[in-house]
Amino acid sequence: MPFIAMIAALPGLAFLLGAGLMAAGFLAAIAGFFMAMMNTQQKFEQSSLVxxxxxxxxxxGAWLMRLAP
Structure with missing residues (x-):
């Protein structure tokens, strides 16, 4: 896979990309959870998707951070 070879060649980029994805994923999981709990104007399917x-x-993100040497 060319993507994995590119990430292996740039370990700093892999770590930063993984950390950014983990942070965004954490925020999205928290947001989706509270969207479902508050039951605001959003539909339940939308909050589940988030x-x-x-x-x-x-x-x-964790996989990318693990991939970085």
């Missing part, structure tokens, strides 16, 4: 995308961003 929560799940936050968890996915957390996992991908």
């Amino acid at each position: 929560f799940v995308l936050g968890i996915v961003a957390l996992v991908v």
Whole structure:
């Protein structure tokens, strides 16, 4: 995979990208959780999607940080 080779060549970029994704994922997961709890104008499906995308961003960010040597 060319993406993995590029990340392996730039370890600092992989770490920063992973840390940024983890931070964004954490905020999205918290936002999705509170959107579902407050039951505001947003639909439940939208808040669930935000929560799940936050968890996915957390996992991908952790994977990128682990990939950096």
